[in-house]
Amino acid sequence: MTTFSEIAPQLEGQAIEVPSWAYGNSGTRFRVFGSPGTPRTVQEKIADAATVHRFTGLAPLVSLHIPWDRVDDFGALRRYAEDLGIGLGTINSNTFQDEDYKLGALTHTDARIRQKAIDHHLECIDVMHETGSRDLKIWLAEGTNYPGQGDLRGRQDRLAESLRTIYDRLGHEQRLVLEYKFFEPAFYHTDVPDWGTSYAHVAALGERALVCLDTGHHAPGTNIEFIVAQLLRLGKLGSFDFNSRFYADDDLIVGAADPYQLFRILYEVIRGGGFGPDSPVAFMLDQCHNIEAKIPGQIRSVLNVQEMTARALLVDTDALRAAQDAGDVLTANEIFMDAFYTDVRADLAAWRESRGLPARPMQAYLSSGYQQQIEADRAGGTQAGWN
Amino acid sequence: MTTFSEIAPQLEGQAIEVPSWAYGNSGTRFRVFGSPGTPRTVQEKIADAATVHRFTGLAPLVSLHIPWDRVDDFGALRRYAEDLGIGLGTINSNTFQDEDYKLGALTHTDARIRQKAIDHHLECIDVMHETGSRDLKIWLAEGTNYPGQGDLRGRQDRLAESLRTIYDRLGHEQRLVLEYKFFEPAFYHTDVPDWGTSYAHVAALGERALVCLDTGHHAPGTNIEFIVAQLLRLGKLGSFDFNSRFYADDDLIVGAADPYQLFRILYEVIRGGGFGPDSPVAFMLDQCHNIEAKIPGQIRSVLNVQEMTARALLVDTDALRAAQDAGDVLTANEIFMDAFYTDVRADLAAWRESRGLPARPMQAYLSSGYQQQIEADRAGGTQAGWN
């Protein structure tokens, strides 16, 4: 049996990117509920993200979304973040809110609109040079709602061409990560619905093009850890968007719906070489705190990833391999689950304290006064949301 | 083989309620796209609904949503609609947009908020007396996002109590129809997730309480026509919210995703006594024309219901029964599908013309100039949406 002290060193340096928009308001098509203390500016979002890092030591990067987080001087924004102890991470593009994009962006039949969408990504690459970001993440909200509405094949060809133009503008240290999504906001087809489509495109683009796996973007029943293993095998897993779901793309706190699934995913990450200092995989959150407090929601999320990583590291891989090779189904499963069932919370608390972090980050945050302060300070203005 | 002329008389009097909100803007959590000509007022919505009826003869009632369609004088609104040739139908309540309802309404732990939600429904009943509406439709957006967040059982008990208070205020000619929904906007549980829960509540309330079946509110793979048959058997099918879907509650045009399913649903409606002048079932649309033109979208929808009703009426029920009794699986299926495959469009066009309606309602609408007129007339103001 592997022990916590054996795996503790591997937890050093675990880094989870938090998205700026998690600190703003979000909701459903029926209603976006606000909450006191919500940031009004990108600087306030970054301050909240830095707070999550201060209490957990797990979130040294904050991802930005363009245009939601557009500022005049991204260099200054970078220094602002660094002064707060965090860096700027992935740049996320947005081609789903402009009226021009109602029926498509990178796939649109109108060359003018395609070029507009391409130009937006080129702007994002410019931002990346200023922020020092490695990854340009492309989530395509594109697709159709009705059979016949669009030409599925033609859209793929136009997509490939648009992506090529964007990819060719990347700097040598920069990467393009292409997200896939089963459905929503399009309801008949999406242009990148599954990992296979994303893989086919990034394989055609080149080695700095990779797949982004959002854990909420699959059909019911999909074995996500298998996709993780496959993409790592193919050398094409670029990043995660972590969240959890019961039904569709619910965007709940990662690990909240099915913690055992998160454990299995992290096990395959480790198994496939996706964890550790040399990993090419970016671990990002992408969640919507529609009804719960946002900063505590993010704290809970990064802790969930850490706890399940620790459990996954605890798997006795030698014993597991032996049971697998012997065809001993129940023993192999038991070894696997033993690690999942091991309660690492007290060990992690002690480990955090040994590194100058609060043993219990959530309670430390709640009693820190930060929340009361921002609720008082952020009284006026317009709360940030998806705009 | 049954012929069109044999079933044509049964098509007389088919009536489909259209929802006022279908004429306003709708979208996803990512974006609500607008479109030219969208109504700014409930009167303009009613005018559009009346237009759908004028071109199809199928939509004599428009449903209202409170508070979206609240006016000072509902009697005047009723006369306005009647002057345009239609009536006011079902009144739909709304307990999902007030800040107080963030964590529940009729199920809330706070008695004050429950009473507020109950009072809203009592207001709706008052409206019904003025509009002459028969049905109060309750769709509960309530539920929880995280396990443990709420007490599933306690919420049911409070729901039962709230519904009882509302039900007891209904007039003798009025009905309460309780809608169920599998998920959204709540993502862990909804308080009325399935027909069984809705049935258990309305059975406890009394005979003027019935179930509303929204065709988009089921788990993947659910056999909806079975539920139709079962609810009719139990005497508890009150109304439909028609739409179609590929994934979740996509709210696409009814019949657009799976026309054969719509055919099967309508077959069971007819089989179970839910069709015809004495039917207690209200046939309503509930769709979101996120990207397509709204009035044409509604015209297409009511025509789809009519076309599939005609096909379902064409089933040779004597031959079908004989094949079923003989255990002849393939013949029974073939008889069933023969009716589905029968192209009734030309017959329906002729039948419409014989009644003074346009043979091809869509083309007639498009060439009528109505769309151009409203696009010109409705230039200023705020387009109606879900508010």
Added chain:
Amino acid sequence: MTTFSEIAPQLEGQAIEVPSWAYGNSGTRFRVFGSPGTPRTVQEKIADAATVHRFTGLAPLVSLHIPWDRVDDFGALRRYAEDLGIGLGTINSNTFQDEDYKLGALTHTDARIRQKAIDHHLECIDVMHETGSRDLKIWLAEGTNYPGQGDLRGRQDRLAESLRTIYDRLGHEQRLVLEYKFFEPAFYHTDVPDWGTSYAHVAALGERALVCLDTGHHAPGTNIEFIVAQLLRLGKLGSFDFNSRFYADDDLIVGAADPYQLFRILYEVIRGGGFGPDSPVAFMLDQCHNIEAKIPGQIRSVLNVQEMTARALLVDTDALRAAQDAGDVLTANEIFMDAFYTDVRADLAAWRESRGLPARPMQAYLSSGYQQQIEADRAGGTQAGWN
């Protein structure tokens, strides 16, 4: 925080019924793989079931399946079981393997076949009198594969009539539990597809008719614990068929696919009064050990139920209620998950030892020599399966 010692007394008397057929071979439509030591007779199945109880103290009853377990003298069989320390539990009927039932049994259009199926259930009731069983469990494999093949409504009416005849023959201490199943072996519709249908039938029959909830018999995404809560609220939860699944009715070991779901189900059982000495709920396993060892598979299963029951009992319900009432979503969820994450395995091992049971039942079984013995003893004959 509730402690293990506080909840330990409630674990006393927990009883899980094991099905006789779990000890025989099972498989998929593609192949039934055998395994050494598989019982050839019902007596050998009972001996294996008794072994599970001897090592766990959790499985004092074994369910029988008629005709698979038919013997000439059920009284003698009962004494045989009692001599081994266990009792005979639920009697399960079978109307899915006779050629006559190809297109239906209790719902068949042919009165002769319906009567044959009814008579089979009356025979089961006779068996129950001899075995001392309380529950007659009816799982209907009936349904249709093609639209039009059968008359959905007529089948319901015939089902109601058949069930009435069976119900009326029950003794005063006997119960009928009606299982529902989403699909399989029928692929277009099943006659009892959901809890609502089962509930409607048992509510019509009378108070000794109840619903059986098989955890694998739902549409993807279904919130099963909600159904548990609802059925307990309605006083109609009769029994569980425990197993787990990733896709369809996979019949895997309970708790193996989603242990957190099992925890939530057991929490609602306890919350709703379904746990403890006065509970009317029968807790049964219904699994297929297609590739894993059967007796260890059953041991793992009953231990999983016990472990998740202990965790569910550990929920600090006072603190949870307070957080729920305060609308503190994250704290409520954290309290709930804290109990799930608490590792009860060492406490349970100690508790078992204090009661004269092996601390680690699985290891004790594996080193007991029982498996080697049956593999040696059961060399000839025909291994039991689903026949």
Added chain:
Amino acid sequence: MTTFSEIAPQLEGQAIEVPSWAYGNSGTRFRVFGSPGTPRTVQEKIADAATVHRFTGLAPLVSLHIPWDRVDDFGALRRYAEDLGIGLGTINSNTFQDEDYKLGALTHTDARIRQKAIDHHLECIDVMHETGSRDLKIWLAEGTNYPGQGDLRGRQDRLAESLRTIYDRLGHEQRLVLEYKFFEPAFYHTDVPDWGTSYAHVAALGERALVCLDTGHHAPGTNIEFIVAQLLRLGKLGSFDFNSRFYADDDLIVGAADPYQLFRILYEVIRGGGFGPDSPVAFMLDQCHNIEAKIPGQIRSVLNVQEMTARALLVDTDALRAAQDAGDVLTANEIFMDAFYTDVRADLAAWRESRGLPARPMQAYLSSGYQQQIEADRAGGTQAGWN
């Protein structure tokens, strides 16, 4: 509007492969029901297949399954088939019924078992040389039932190696088509669960390795026509296994569950160049006639494919393209559905007669006496099934 006479020439030469096993018995894990007249030998299966071709002109090839259809002299079998007017098509391997394959075959940890499975495929290639078959189809029933049971990554690596060995033995005119399947008979993971995995493997193997798309092997809600379009775009669609489903891999008659989906699939086949004399795509059925008559079931199936092909060919692609380019969602959808709703049955009947085929193949078969003859002739012996 395109007319039937314009598209009729394209229907010439449409060829659908029928599987030999469709004529044998099949069922579910609960029961395999027999039916009178079922073949006992591969010759009788071929005779039945030839009968389907004689009445429809659509099924000139029959696929074989090894070892179910193993004979001493495949050359003689080929001549037997040719004498009956049909050819031998795809050879399907089987690595799911031997005891050795309980936990894997091409992926097994034991090199001996992997080699055995490879050798089986080499034998299939030998058979192909004798039968003149072009395609070796590999459906892998492999996977695991429990997390931890197997090493997901290691299994992929072994699979790649095994496939390489098999591929390298193919003749220059032969192809390997790799099928994927979401689940069943494995319930936690399958080794080739999705088109992406199949594509990654065949892309690595070489240009004569292609993907087989079984329409029943996807997660709920999957847009299958998108996958068709994508695989054709990538040049990797090798063959179809046609069937239909409501839930899992139901293996119902193609077009029976959702005819509009079949229409959409065939539209993308045509759009992507997969239809016509130069198409590299094999169109095969893979269905289970569990309760319906087998030969009529196959006749219905090939007719369904033909009818939906005709409808798909009727799409007015110029008008559709114009509406798509104009962003006219409803018109594009209407043009698309107009083709689907066009009743081609009478035109097809006339077209058949003009080619010397029965206008109504099903009725012609039923009155031909063939069924009565085989029921009389095939009285003794063992009916063929999945063995």
